Amino acid sequence: MDLPFLLAAVERGDDTTVLEHLAETSYGGVAGEDGVALLAAAAYAGRHEVVNRLVACVDPTRPWAGGVDPVDWAAANGAYWVLSALLSRENDPLRADSPHRRALRVAQAALDSGGGAVPPPAHRGIITDLEEKLGIDRTPDELMARALVHADPEHEDWLASLLRITWPESQERFDWARSVVERADSLERRRFGLDAVNFLGFGFNPDNEDEPPFTEEAVELLRPRLATEQDPYALRTVVAAFTGYCTREDLPAVLPHVDHPDPRVRHGVARAFPGLLDVRPDTLAVLLRLADDPYPAVRTSAFEALSRTSVDTPALRAVLAVHLADPAFDARLEAAAALALRGDERATPVLDEVRRGIRNRNSRGAGRLEDLHYQLRARAEGPAV
Template sequence: MKRLLREDSGPPDVGDAAFRLAVRAHSGAIAQLLLQYGADPRQSAPGSLVPLREAVDSGSPALVQALLDDRIRGRYAKSELLSMRDLARHWHETGVEAELRRRTGSGDVVTRTRVQDDEFNSVDEYALDGITVRDGHGAILTHLEELLGVRTSFEELMDRALAHADQNHTAWASATILLAHRRDQATWTAAAELRTHTDPVHRLFGAEVLRLTHLFDDSDEDAFAGPALDTFTDWSAKETDLSVLAEVLVALGEHAAPGAQAALLPYAGHHDTRVRRAVARGLSVWPSPPAFSDAVRRALRELIRDPEAGVRQDACLTIAEGKDRDPVLTDAMSALLDDEDRRVQVIVVYGLALHHDERCVEGARRLGPPQPAYPDEERYLGEAWRYEWRRDGR
C-alpha cells in the first residue's frame, strides 16, 4: 500500500474513496496511512463511514483515530464522545473475552491472535462465534479522554499499559506518549520513583516515560536533559533486568554528552543482543563529533563483527552517519559487502557512499534495485547512485 501511494498519479479523489472503503472494512491502519498521504475525510458523507460506536466496539485504536481525525471531529457532539468514552471504559474494565461471551452467550473456545493495528503498534485480536474484536480499548479510552480534556492520573494510565505488559501494545504506547508530552515535574517524579520498584515491568514503564519526556522536549530550556542523563547513568549501573537495561541504554544514547557514551561503552560486549544493539545505536551521537574517541572506535570495530545481523546493521549505520572518516572504520564496513544479511549490505553501501568510497558503486550494482519490502532501501541505495553521478560530473 505504501508503494502504491508513493507511485500513485491517479485522480485525487481516489484516496478519499479508498479511505471510506478502509474504514468500512475496519482497516484502521490503511485508513491512517491514506490520511498521511492526503486523503480528505471531509469528502466522506456521515453515512459512508461506520458509526463511531461500531469503531469503539471493534477495539481498534487506529480505526477510532481515523474517524476522529481533526478535520471531521466536529461531526460528533460532546455527548456522543462522552458516551463512547464510557463504552471504551466498559470494554477495558470487563475484558474482551468476558464481554464477547456476554454478548454471544457462547461457551466455545476463544481464539487470540497478535495483529498490527497501526504502523507502529499491535494488539491482540479475539474471535468468538463469528465476532472479532481487538483489545485496544484502553488506548481508545486514553485517546477519548485526551480529546475531552480529561487529565487521567499517572497511576491509571500506568495500569492500562501494564494490563498488557508489552511495549509494542498500543495501550502501552498511548500511555507513555501522553505522559511524556505532559513534561511536568509531577509526572517526572512519578516515573523516576519507579526505578526502585520490585517489578521490572513497572521499571520499564518508568524508564520509557522518562526517556520520551526528554526525547520530546524540543524547547530551548530542555529542562529534563540534565536530570535524565544523571538518572539513566546511575540506573544503568544498577539495573539487573535485561529489557529494562536495554531501554535505559537507549535513553543514554539519546543524549549528546560524553558522559552518556562513557556509560554505554562497558556494555558493548554484553551477552544480550538487545543491550548490544542499544549500544551500537547509542554511540551515534547527534550532532556527530568530527571524530570518535579511541574507545568508541574500538567498540564499533567489535560491534560491526557481531554474530547478530541487527547489531552489525546498527553499528554500520553509526559509522556511516558519523563524521569520522577513519579509513580503518571504512574498511571495516567494506568487509561486510558480502554479509549474509541483505539489510547489512544495504547499510554498508550507504555508509561507503557517505564516506566517498568507490566501493559503494559495485556494492549497489550487486544488490540490484531496492526491494519493495523495505521502503528505506531506495534512500540508502540512492546515496550510492548520487555518489556515482558526482564522481562522473553529471
C-alpha cells in the same frame, strides 16, 4: 486503481507496494467504492499506514460493506492505530456529535463488556488518547494503572499512557517518574517508570530550547542502574535514556554492555556510537564488532554511526565492503552509504540497485537515498567558512 492487486498486497502485509501504487493513482481513482473497499480491507488487516494514506481521499465515516461503521468498528475492536488514522482528519473533536465522543463511548462499552480477544485489544489506549483530545484529565497514577493491566511494553495501552504522562515534559512529571523508579515494588512498575524517564528526555517544551531542566538528575538516576539493572527490557531503556541525557564524555559508561546477550541492549549501545567516536576514537574496533552482529538492527545502527563520522581506516572499509551483500536491506543500504561518503566506488552498484527499485517517495530506500544525496553534497562543499 487495480483493486484485486491492492487487496492481495494488503492481505500479505505489503504496505510498500500499496503505498507506491496509491501515490500514482489520482484522487478520483481512490475516492469511490473501490477506495472504501480497500480502506475496509486495510483496517481489518491492521495495516494502519495504508489506512492513514487512504483517509486523505476516502471519507473515513462512510460505511463499509454490510453497513459497518468504520469508527465504531475500530473503537469496539480496540484497533488503536486504525482508529487514530480514521480520526486524523477530524479537526473539531469537541463538537457535540464528533466521532471522537462516539468512539470514546464505544471503546468504554467494549472495555466494560470484558472482551477476551488475543492479543488484548487496546481499549484503554484508545480511551486515554480520546480523553486527552476531549480535555478529560487523568493523573499519572491513573494512566500508569491502565498500562499495567496488561503490563506489556509493546502494547498500545502502555504507549498511550506514556505519551499522555510525558508530553509536554516538566519537572513535576520527571519527579513523578523518578519516584516510580526508586520506589517500584514490581518489575512492571520499574519498567514503566524507566520508560517515562526515557520519554521525558525527548519530549518538547516550547519554553525549553536547550535541554530538560532535570537532565543532571536523570543522569544521576540512570548511571548506577547501568551497572545494577538485570532485566533486559529495563536495561535497554536505561541505556537509551542515559545516552539521551548524558554528555558525550559520559557515553563510554554504556560500553560494558556491548556484548550483552539481549540484541536490543546491544542495539542501544550501537546507537550511542556517533558521539562515542568523537571522544573515544579507540572504540572503533568495538563498533566494527557491532557491525558484524547477528541482529540486523544492530548492524544497521553501526553502519549509520559510521555514516556520521569521518573516521576512515582500511579495516573499517573492509567491514563495510563485506556488508554490501548483507541479507538485510537496511543494513546493506547503510553500509553502502557509509562507503559512498568515503568516496569508495564499491558502493555504487548497491546504491544503483536500490535506485532502480524506486518508483516514488513511498518506495523502500527512497528517503535514505535522498538524505545521502544531501550528505554527499555537503561533504563535497566542505565546511562553511
